[in-house]
Amino acid sequence: MxxxxxxxxxxxxxxxxxxxxxxxxxxxxIPLGFLIACVRVYAPKWISWIIQVYIYVMRGTPLLLQLMVVFFGLPFAGITFERFPAAVFTFVINYAAYYAEIFRGGILSVPNGQFEAIKVLGIGRIRGFRKIIIPQVMRVVLPSVGNEVISLVKDTSLIYILGLGELLRAGQIAANSYASLIPYVAVGAIYLLVTGIITLLLNVVEKKTDY
Structure with missing residues (x-):
């Protein structure tokens, strides 16, 4: 103790x-991923193709490698980030790609007849999309978005490579200093507590959208 x-x-x-x-x-x-998904679905093909390449690169390479490229590699091209901004930038471009694919699947799951109905009823494309389409998309994608949110909690441990004092690094330093496994057990308990709280919140949100 x-x-x-x-x-x-x-x-x-x-x-x-x-x-x-x-x-x-x-x-x-999350909002950036939704925006990228909308652009990919509705933009001209050449723009959609560029987004597909971006998503392929982000999903096809390890996040740890991306962190190393942004912080250690970009200075060779004259672009330098501080440690925390480098982590934020890398995580944003990585997770936005994952969310974009999730939201794209949600958008494509909405029957085309609903888009046609919005047009026929004269509701307006933007208003109809906001009031009718988006709630259905959110209901479809929420479990997948929740999984990514939980994964994000654990992926934050990767910023140790940048020398940032996040939770796992603090536990590792303590374990090495005291030659004990107890700090690792404490870190694991904290991660479980955080993910448990987030899971409960996601369950509440999911129940509220269950209509």
Whole structure:
């Protein structure tokens, strides 16, 4: 218990960095992914093709490699990021690609007849899309979006490669300092607690959209 009390402040500092990155990425990438999906579905073919290439690269290469390229590789091209902005930028372009594919599947799942009905009823394309199409898309994609959100909590541990003091790095330092597995157990418990809370929140949101 003395060890837990001693390492708790450093673990909480690491948790703060982890949660900060998590909330920034969630807030930015979900709407950005939806926007990218809409562009891919409705834009001219050449724009859709460019987006497909972007999504293929983001989904086809490891996030850890992308972090290394952005922080360690881009300076050779004259583009330099600080550690945390590099993490944010990399996570945004990576997760936006995943969300874009999820939302694209949701958009394509809506029957074409509903789009035609919006036009016939004179509701207006933008208003009809916002009031009729988007709620159906969100209901379809919510489980998949939730899975990605949970994955994001764990993927934040990858920023250790940039030397940022996130939760897992704090636990690793404590484990090495005290030659004990207890810090790793504590880190695992914190991750389980965070993902448990997020899962409960996602379940509440999913029930509210179950109509």
């Amino acid at each position: 003395d060890l837990i009390a001693e390492i708790t402040p450093s673990l909480l500092d690491g948790l703060q960095t982890t949660l900060l990155l998590f909330f920034i990425i969630v807030i930015v990438t």
